Amino acid sequence: MAPPRETTARAEALGAPPFERFYATHKEEVYRYLVRMLGRQLAEDAFQETFLRALRAYGDLRHARHLRAWAFTIATRVALDERRRARPESLEAPEIPVADSRPAYAELAHLADELPRTERAAVVLRYGYDLDYADIAEALGSSEDAARQAASSGVRRLRAKGAA
């Protein structure tokens, strides 16, 4: 996976931090995200795969910017692959920690597992983790408009379910 493209002279001078620091900074958040996307059992393999993929690409990083979004990008791709492979009945009910959720999202999050996978990822990244649409687009491998569209149609679908 290509590292984030954006660079500045200063960021290049700083270089990527030692991997240990990147891992320590993002592992908890990425783990919670994967549990939310996949359930606890599948999240363990996905967590390991996420950080192994990050390590494989890490040597080519030339700067320390956008590392959080980059971690979520890799985790999202791993999670989408995993959900594609897993039969729906093997997915556990998602666990939703309410403390770090926005109220509107928290009310609807228990329904999010039924969303199509890209909509689910877009909704969770936007409202659960506050990533902007440029970063969500990168994670989904889509355009920014498509990412915005996926999140808003996911929210519409959730509202409809919530109201039903």
Place this chain on the structure above:
Amino acid sequence: MTVPASLDERFRDRAAADGLLDVAYDLTDSPVGPLLLAATERGVCRISFEPEPERELDALARWFGARVLRSPKPVDPLRRELDAYFEGTRREFDLAVDLTPLPAFQRSVLEELARVRYGETATYGGLATRVGNPRAARAVGGALNRNPIPIVLPCHRVVGASGSLVGYAGGLERKRALLELERGELRLA
């Protein structure tokens, strides 16, 4: 909800087993205080007294590459040999070292240093002569002061012309303790 310790451990082991790390390191206790131990795939690359992990990590990343991760297994052989050394049952280390980031002069000084045997001492001037530059005693002192792998590369065995301890990046107390251990005058473990 936090990352289970077993999962964290599995990831760290796997990262090393798959050859994805530039440097694996761990922290360990020893009779001369806490140590940071680090290794690349080529060999042991760092032993640090009084380690400040944050500063050490930055230095390791600068020298060897950013893929620096705490991962105990690759440094276990070093840990075991150090334990035996402190117990007095090991006199030589059977481990490769990685000195690739060092300037040629410092490497040649450290390679010469490695020939100073357990329980013996050399002088700065003597080492300078052995690297082919008898007037470079001061430069030899500088190279030893920045020795990245103390104990294994025994800069504690280098003393002043009069036999005085002179200096040691890890502190004179440690230098004295290591020399006394090697003379059989002190039990550390």
